[in-house]
Amino acid sequence: RRKARNLPPGPKPLPFIGNAHQIPPENEWIKFKEWGDEYGDLVKIKMPGSMLYIVNKRKVVDELFEARSAVYCSRPNFIMASLSGWDHSIPTLPYGQRLRESRKLLKKGTSPAAVKTYHPYINRDLPFFLENMLSTPDKFVEHYNRNAARIALKIAYGYEGITEDERIIQGGVKAMEVFSATAVPGVWAVDTFPFLRHLPSWAPFSSFKVFAERCKRITDEALNTPFYEVKQRLENGTADGSFTSVMLSTEKLDPETEEIIKWCATGIFTGQFDTTTATLSWFTMAMAKYPDVQKKAQAEIDRVVGRDRLPEVGDRDSLPYTWAILQETMRWHPTVALVPHMAVQDDTYGGYFVPAGTTVIANVWAMMHDENVYHDADKFMPERFCEEGAPDSLSVVFGFGRRICPGLVVAQTHMFVTIASILATLNISKARDNAGNVIEPREDAKSGVINFPKPFQVSITPRSDAAIQLIRRSVEHSKTLPDKLELFSP
Numbered sequence: 001r002r003k004a005r006n007l008p009p010g011p012k013p014l015p016f017i018g019n020a021h022q023i024p025p026e027n028e029w030i031k032f033k034e035w036g037d038e039y040g041d042l043v044k045i046k047m048p049g050s051m052l053y054i055v056n057k058r059k060v061v062d063e064l065f066e067a068r069s070a071v072y073c074s075r076p077n078f079i080m081a082s083l084s085g086w087d088h089s090i091p092t093l094p095y096g097q098r099l100r101e102s103r104k105l106l107k108k109g110t111s112p113a114a115v116k117t118y119h120p121y122i123n124r125d126l127p128f129f130l131e132n133m134l135s136t137p138d139k140f141v142e143h144y145n146r147n148a149a150r151i152a153l154k155i156a157y158g159y160e161g162i163t164e165d166e167r168i169i170q171g172g173v174k175a176m177e178v179f180s181a182t183a184v185p186g187v188w189a190v191d192t193f194p195f196l197r198h199l200p201s202w203a204p205f206s207s208f209k210v211f212a213e214r215c216k217r218i219t220d221e222a223l224n225t226p227f228y229e230v231k232q233r234l235e236n237g238t239a240d241g242s243f244t245s246v247m248l249s250t251e252k253l254d255p256e257t258e259e260i261i262k263w264c265a266t267g268i269f270t271g272q273f274d275t276t277t278a279t280l281s282w283f284t285m286a287m288a289k290y291p292d293v294q295k296k297a298q299a300e301i302d303r304v305v306g307r308d309r310l311p312e313v314g315d316r317d318s319l320p321y322t323w324a325i326l327q328e329t330m331r332w333h334p335t336v337a338l339v340p341h342m343a344v345q346d347d348t349y350g351g352y353f354v355p356a357g358t359t360v361i362a363n364v365w366a367m368m369h370d371e372n373v374y375h376d377a378d379k380f381m382p383e384r385f386c387e388e389g390a391p392d393s394l395s396v397v398f399g400f401g402r403r404i405c406p407g408l409v410v411a412q413t414h415m416f417v418t419i420a421s422i423l424a425t426l427n428i429s430k431a432r433d434n435a436g437n438v439i440e441p442r443e444d445a446k447s448g449v450i451n452f453p454k455p456f457q458v459s460i461t462p463r464s465d466a467a468i469q470l471i472r473r474s475v476e477h478s479k480t481l482p483d484k485l486e487l488f489s490p
């Protein structure tokens with residue numbers, strides 16, 4: 001049937017391995033964009049035993065993932081991720097009742113109204129983060145990670161205090177490493193040939209099972225521990241306000257609903273820290289490479305917020321240039337560069353046949369580097385988002401249609417205020433080696449689901465003595481505030 005229909009063009013495949021040998025292990029979105037320029041709106045790629053379509057243009061993604069969202073709403077097989085303990089995670093769920101219920105429940109804790117109740121906590125936590133940046137600036141990635149993880153842990157499970165959280169954070173970091181390695185479409189043979197999962201662990205070609213079993217132990221420990229601790233605390237009457245405690249107390253509980261709540265909490269916890277850390281890492285690189293942008297944003301913050309207090313979540317509307325920096329960061333190096341959806345029924349686009357079950361990958365990086373939309377796309381220029389009618393990047397980088405990221409409000413809120421606070425108090429510049437030569441940060445991404453830059457060095461210093469005093473005063477003030485989250489009503 002497929003032969004009889006008109007399939008889109010694509011690079012010439014080899015027998016058995018298809019195009020696998022032509023896909024680079026890193027920055028593959030650049031290659032996909034080149035193929036888009038050569039072959040058109042839909043590019044067909046053959047992988048061993050499966051077929052992927054790549055979409056590089058926003059108008060096509062709008063047409064498929066937004067206007068025909070009911071068709072392009074599922075996910076490809078993530079059997080390897082599933083065997084590794086991520087079997088009910090929301091991002092890998094196929095479209096269906098379970099996904100709808102999960103998203104409905106998750107929305108109660110991530111809606112704009114719920115996120116408003118997190119503002120005081122996010123504002124309270126920032127001075128501690130800035131203090132860490134002052135004392136060990138070289139560990140900036142770790143500080144981003146810890147700050148995001150603490151906020152995510154607070155929202156998801158209500159944990160308190162840095163030291164207490166550390167063991168849970170370490171577990172979450174490891175679980176996310178497992179996710180990033182196992183949830184990449186087309187990489188694991190078992191995702192293409194599901195029967196392989198039934199091989200016994202000692203059989204030839206089944207080393208993936210031994211790896212998956214090891215991963216599953218890490219994932220189970222990381223994701224079950226915080227959830228069951230909240231349950232225990234609820235029973236003891238000592239649980240703090242959190243998504244999990246609110247949901248376990250207000251939903252009509254049966255084992256399935258409880259399981260859904262557990263995976264929603266996992267979605268909040270693990271959805272936040274890697275994505276935020278990756279985005280803020282690219283922001284840091286941008287500030288080092290583009291000092292004029294940094295100065296302009298600092299001038300805006302000094303003018304609007306002054307130097308006597310830190311920026312807060314509520315300042316967002318009065319800081320359009322700083323907001324444009326967030327938009328430009330997410331355009332320059334989108335956090336999730338490739339977004340896979342799966343068609344649940346046969347479809348056609350531009351005369352080409354899309355069989356049910358085809359994985360269609362939206363190349364967000366290509367859309368954000370389309371020269372017809374964003375001139376000098378490789379350059380970091382927040383000004384482009386200050387112009388009248390500028391095409392929005394935030395409506396693309398968080399995904400599409402029925403699978404759009406449920407955490408986008410909390411993510412944008414947290415990242416914005418973090419960026420504004422850094423700019424208010426710190427200077428970021430290029431690092432120098434021992435001989436005094438400038439070290440140019442390289443725009444290289446690691447491989448994986450989340451687009452992290454490879455490790456790079458910058459210099460982070462306080463803007464002034466007054467900025468150091470402001471951070472110290474704010475830390476003291478934060479210590480007087482409760483390390484608790486206000487409860488949202490579901």
Ligand code: HEM
Pocket residue numbers: 090091092093103110267268269271272275276279335336339340341397398399400401402403404405406407408410411
């Ligand atoms: C920089 C921050 C973030 C970025 C760039 C981001 C981006 C994305 C993208 C592109 C998707 C896939 C959407 C699609 O398939 O069309 C997604 C899904 C998801 N995100 Fe986020 N995200 C971020 C933060 C968060 C946060 C803070 C949470 C939790 C509160 C979260 C939870 C989720 C969940 C649960 C899904 C799966 C949704 C589904 O498959 O139906 N994300 N995110």
